[in-house]
Amino acid sequence: MINIYNGSLDKTITVDRIIFEKKGSKKEPTVVFFACVHGNETAGVFALKEVLDQLNESQINGSIYAIVGNLKALEANQRYIDEDLNRIWTKFKINQINTKHKLSSEEKEQKEIFQILERIIGEHSGPLYFIDLHTTSSKTLPFITINDALINRKFSKLFPVPIVLGIEEYLEGPMLSYINELGYVSIGFESGQHDEVDAVLNAIAFINLTLVYSGVMIKEAISNLEDYYNRLINESKGTDDLFEVVYLYTIKEGETFAMRPGFKNFEKINKKTPLATRNNQPIISNFNARIFMPLYQSKGKDGFFIIRKIRPIFLKLSASLRALKADRLLVLLPGVSWENKDERTLQVNLKTARFLTKPLFHLLGYRNKHINKDYMKLYNREWISKTNMYKNEKWFKR
Ligand SMILES: [Zn+2]
Numbered sequence: 001m002i003n004i005y006n007g008s009l010d011k012t013i014t015v016d017r018i019i020f021e022k023k024g025s026k027k028e029p030t031v032v033f034f035a036c037v038h039g040n041e042t043a044g045v046f047a048l049k050e051v052l053d054q055l056n057e058s059q060i061n062g063s064i065y066a067i068v069g070n071l072k073a074l075e076a077n078q079r080y081i082d083e084d085l086n087r088i089w090t091k092f093k094i095n096q097i098n099t100k101h102k103l104s105s106e107e108k109e110q111k112e113i114f115q116i117l118e119r120i121i122g123e124h125s126g127p128l129y130f131i132d133l134h135t136t137s138s139k140t141l142p143f144i145t146i147n148d149a150l151i152n153r154k155f156s157k158l159f160p161v162p163i164v165l166g167i168e169e170y171l172e173g174p175m176l177s178y179i180n181e182l183g184y185v186s187i188g189f190e191s192g193q194h195d196e197v198d199a200v201l202n203a204i205a206f207i208n209l210t211l212v213y214s215g216v217m218i219k220e221a222i223s224n225l226e227d228y229y230n231r232l233i234n235e236s237k238g239t240d241d242l243f244e245v246v247y248l249y250t251i252k253e254g255e256t257f258a259m260r261p262g263f264k265n266f267e268k269i270n271k272k273t274p275l276a277t278r279n280n281q282p283i284i285s286n287f288n289a290r291i292f293m294p295l296y297q298s299k300g301k302d303g304f305f306i307i308r309k310i311r312p313i314f315l316k317l318s319a320s321l322r323a324l325k326a327d328r329l330l331v332l333l334p335g336v337s338w339e340n341k342d343e344r345t346l347q348v349n350l351k352t353a354r355f356l357t358k359p360l361f362h363l364l365g366y367r368n369k370h371i372n373k374d375y376m377k378l379y380n381r382e383w384i385s386k387t388n389m390y391k392n393e394k395w396f397k398r
Pocket residue numbers: 037038041134135
């Protein structure tokens with residue numbers, strides 16, 4: 001048990017790894033909430049405590065779990081102790097945690113979380129929903145991040161907030177990417193700036209809506225549901241578009257990086273806008289787009305992202321093409337071959353297939369992960385989705 005303090009609420013609570021657990025029958029829906037995967041982001045834990053402790057357990061039609069991510073870092077009120085817990089969920093690293101002799105502070109946390117996840121997944125066969133609650137160092141509208149699978153898109157669209165997809169192409173080892181690769185709906189919700197009261201209130205709204213949308217609670221069991229929905233509309237200033245990540249500035253080892261002060265998340269930027277400095281030299285934007293997650297804290301390697309709005313026509317087209325499994329035709333193109341057909345992994349020869357652009361692959365549900373100067377390896381997001389698990393849910397049929 002550890003005590004944690006939230007400055008904006010001026011409140012201390014006591015938590016353990018598992019904040020809440022209520023197990024229903026195997027086939028009913030299950031929602032798994034995570035908070036504090038980053039130890040300095042306490043809003044999610046406070047929000048979960050607030051909502052879940054007040055539920056009338058006899059009204060729960062399914063299972064709810066709430067789990068703390070990085071306990072040691074939370075106790076120290078830091079993003080992490082040795083390494084970022086949200087960057088070590090690659091298959092390679094997960095295989096290692098059982099055989100390695102000396103584990104980092106975060107690998108120990110990962111090992112415990114991994115065992116809890118295995119247990120939950122093993123015990124439930126109904127639709128599973130994984131929600132990861134975060135906050136940001138800059139001022140922000142509340143928003144959702146997802147890997148680009150149709151099940152994630154559809155479930156996310158229920159919430160009146162902006163959605164950013166495709167971040168998985170730029171990050172190595174976030175926990176939600178790992179869970180998404182197992183085929184489940186997995187959604188990251190960033191509720192606001194670290195120490196603002198609004199970050200807690202937005203998370204409370206999001207948690208309540210998730211309980212209803214997943215079917216774990218009936219609408220009538222949650223009072224003020226409409227207020228929660230309206231709160232998110234107001235807080236996101238009516239923006240509920242889908243955006244795609246087009247660029248990440250990664251901070252190199254030993255480099256002195258500083259964002260220019262005052263950027264708000266989602267703020268519009270132009271070509272030539274000075275964004276930050278690297279070793280006192282300016283970093284200038286090459287995009288007419290929007291800045292995303294500018295880094296205003298000392299820990300972390302992701303300096304800033306750049307995102308662009310996805311046109312609705314592109315979204316419709318990609319949904320239809322993916323439903324038709326049109327990706328099978330890609331291998332007819334020169335320079336494109338199956339790296340592993342069973343796993344729907346493509347290998348693209350960058351010399352012969354130069355003319356093919358990333359948007360084409362994105363359209364068909366592929367995201368690249370490994371790239372060297374000759375080849376690019378792409379994974380299909382749809383192929384691995386457990387779509388059958390969700391196809392009878394109300395939100396899926398909308
Ligand atoms: Zn975070």
